[in-house]
Amino acid sequence: MTDNVYSHHAAAALWRIPLLGAWPMKVDVVGQRESGGRSSEQIRRRAGAHDMEVCTIDDLRVTSPAQTAADLARILPRIEAVAAIDSACWRGRSGPRASVEHVRAIIDRNAEDRGGQRATDAVTFATDLAESVWETASRVVIEELGFPRPVLQQSFRWSASSTYRVDFWWPEQGIIGEFDGLVKYAPAAGVDPRDTLIREKVREDRLRSMASGFVRWTASDVRDAERFVRLLSAAGLPRTPPRHAYANAIRA
Template identity: 60%
Template sequence: MTHHPEILRADPWAGRHLESRALLRQAQAGRLVRISHGRYVDAESWNAMDGLERHRLRTLAVASTAATDNVFSHHAAAALWRIPLLGDWPDRVDVTGPVRSGGRSSEQIRRHPSAAIPAEQIGTTDGVRLTSPARTVVDLARVLPFPEAVVAIDAACRIGRAAPKALLAEVRDLSCAARGRRGGRRAADAAAFATDQSESVWESVSRVTIRRLGFPDPVLQQEFRWDDRTSYRTDFWWPEYGVVGEFDGLVKYGSGEGDEARSALVREKIREDRLRTLSSGFVRWTASDVRDPLRLARLLGAAGLPRPTRRLAYANDFSG
């Protein structure tokens, strides 16, 4: 669990707002960062955070002063549930509620009018009321581009060391129920394509790109047995063509020049050599290749996948 820095709160009842002015001066000097009205954090800690953790802290700051009947949603709920996303995190915090409850969007809150949210689609974490993980990613899928929507759903449903935050069947049910609303069909399409087997954001984006390029859909997390004691699991596998695909996030190799980093490189080299002997083709790519779909198409084709007959007919809309 990531440790958050203390949120410093300006006291509006301090004599002549002396405390508020002191915090403002520190922010002007670059020692603090203002993350919402009257809420500040240490600048060094803030600069060390990624986008998800920054938005999570911003949401907690807004929640500390917002009305208690607010239900935080969309990006705010994703940050609180720690669901990673592909695109940039917004500056404003999302809140969803019935139109009759009143209230408007503001400098720090982006309000989404909605019918009353069913109780089963509301959860609580960090003392904050928010949409459930399944409802959160369906809401996001209604407004995000298709690749980012798939990333959100995959991440929420991911089966890994920890239990998934949402069940894929639940997400698909909610997305189908939203078909009559704005963006509902987009959400249903993303949910239909999503999987609980993708292990990272860029594996999800890779899978979207592979589909859009016209290549066959791969099998995910295929296990290959080398001997009685050793087996390897691959990111992507095309059994009909005997091709193994691996997204290279580079993190698994370690960092620096120490023995641990060198050992990781050696282990990965042995793993790749063995997988090459167990397959007819092997291809590895990085995020920069996914951002350039034509380059990824060349890599996949060179590994032995049939080249698509249709031209690349979509814009490269991947951000992050």
């Protein structure tokens, strides 16, 4: 009986973990380091640690959510690695999820393995508060461009019955940031699109009145470093020399 299990991108697909970047054409399978077998046009075989965590989904053997995130963090570019961990750990996940601490423990157990430093860097920056891969991408690029690290999912109370949560908040500058994925404007059954737009306009107006600055951006802004810098700077965010090289090749 083979000890191979679905892993990496294949495991992420089975666990319904959203990822940033292109999905490969081959299915990832991982086995113990001693296992034989070769990759093919459809299968990419990878070596696995002897203590890798394995679960079962519909009779399929698959790496656990935490193991999947740790494995992906070893092979993906930094921005995509952080997104993989964030997605696996997000508090709002409807299915099984990992914790940042669990992913870090798996990475630390095999820190000397290939990609260990890359994974360690990614999990150090990871969080369970990012609601989408593009919120993660925004957060990583914000840091890489030299802007201060924001508070995530900050709540603002307008009245006894109205509280609004924002994606990003810079308390020292009093600035609110929102990634606009446009999903909030998508038509919903039984809901007049005009009502949706009005509610969002009221929400933004109220938030603007409680902050010194307010800035929105989209995925295309995150992809364009110069445009993103202009948006954040115009909102009043200070910028210092970047601590990381800008990940200017977001592949999705």
